[in-house]
Amino acid sequence: MQAHFDAQQRQRSKLTELGLGLSIDIVAALATSAVVAPFVAIIDRSIISNASGRMPLMAGLQDGFRTLATRPAVLARQPSVVAVFSVYAITYITANASETIALSANADPLLPKFLASSTVNIAACVYKDKLLTHWCSLGPARPFPMASYGLFGLRDSLTVAASFSLPPLLSTMLQSNTSMSKTSCDSISQLALPCMVQFISTPIHLLGLDIYNNPSATAVRRAQVVRRDFIPSTLARMGRILPAFGFGGLVNNKTRTTLKRWIL
Incomplete structure (x- = not known):
């Protein structure tokens, strides 16, 4: 009888800890998304407006960051910022929660985290970019091509892999082959990989927009457009990915670790 009671107590304790862990995951995800959404929305909108011919890239960036500096409340209410916030909130919540659930079941979180976060992020991000493409393009909205959907999905799967799944692997390699601390290896991996993958994902993004x-x-014309916009768009997307999954990833991880240390 006592053994049964003790087992029930351990089960309740484990469920309570899991519930607290998931609550921390949500708080960290929402806080991180609120920080990164304005920067990501400005850059996304500027790249799409440049690709459509509506506004040059630098003009779009200047206008967006001027609004952020002088009227942040106005920027926060813009549909593009709300859309971006929603995408990253649901992505970080999914990544955090899938890791917490896997660890609570004594399972390796790498694959579940990748599959869950990539599925959610790809679906949400493709829909978000469809909206931004309609909002930021010239003329009336047209049906969105299936080819663009597919290219955006490929682009986002590369980004998710470089942002969530590969950094721990690279960090482990760096720790084994250098004298750097785990914290330094984690930070370098989290910042470098999402940026480097933009050299591959940006042409895919530009092709989807041009279609x-x-x-x-x-x-031939599409290749010329991609080549023309490749360097400025890649640099802009690096600037976008740093807050989204680079610094954002660090903020998310630090917030989760700190809250768990305080609460659990």
Whole structure:
């Protein structure tokens, strides 16, 4: 009887700890998303407006960051910022919660975290970029091509892998082959990988945009557009990914670790 009672107590304690852990995951995700959303929305909107010919990239960035500096409350209410906040909130909540649940079951969180976060992020981000493409393009909104959906999905799967799944692996390699501390290896991995993958994902992003903006363009014309915008757009997307999954990842991890130390 006592053994049964003790088992029930341990089970209740484990469920309570899991519930607190998931609550911390949500708080950390929302806080992180609130920090990164304005920066990401400004850069996303500027890249899409530049690709459509609506506004040059630098003009869009200047306008967005001027609004952030002088009228942050106005920027926070803009549909693009709300859309970006929603995407990253649900992505970070999913990544955090899947890791917490896997660890509570004594399972390796790497694969569940990747599958859950990539599925949610790809679906949400593709829909968000569809909205931004409609909002930031010239002329009336047109049906969104399936090819653009597919290219945006491929782009986001690369970003999720470089942001959530690969940094721990790279950090482990760095710790084994250098004298750097675990904290330094974690930070370098979390900042470097999401940026480096932009050299691959940016041309995919630009091609998806051009298929929507210029549905009748030839393959040669599309290659010219991608080549023309590759460097500035890649640099802008690096600037975008640093707050989204670089610094954002560090803030998310630090917030979770601190809250768990205080509460659990």
